[in-house]
Amino acid sequence: MGFFTKVRETAPCTVTISHRFEELSAHVRFDDGTTINPGDEVQVQGPEIMAPFGALVEEKRTAVILRASTLEQLWTRATGDFEVMELCEFSFSQEALS
Secondary structure: OOOOOOEEEEEEEEEEEEEEOOEEEEEEEEOOOOOOOOOOEEEEOOOOOOOOOOEEEEEEEEEEEEEOOHHHHHHHHHHHHHHHHHHOOOOOOOOOOO
């Protein structure tokens, strides 16, 4: 992988969608042990997965991974904490918790 160039890879994956009262989630697990690094982009191939209410659906798919260049990885590591803090909302109150 070069300092400015991106690399495209494919990897088999399992997509798990939970649409239940106690959990609403979507997860992708790479079946071959592939890992994702800061700045990488992942796109799961195939049609949209619809899980009816109360169901847990698992499907085997192929993921396309666009690996970040070395420069992008360094930038993402350096600025990532600042971007996460934008998602946080803090509030303070004088009321005591009971």
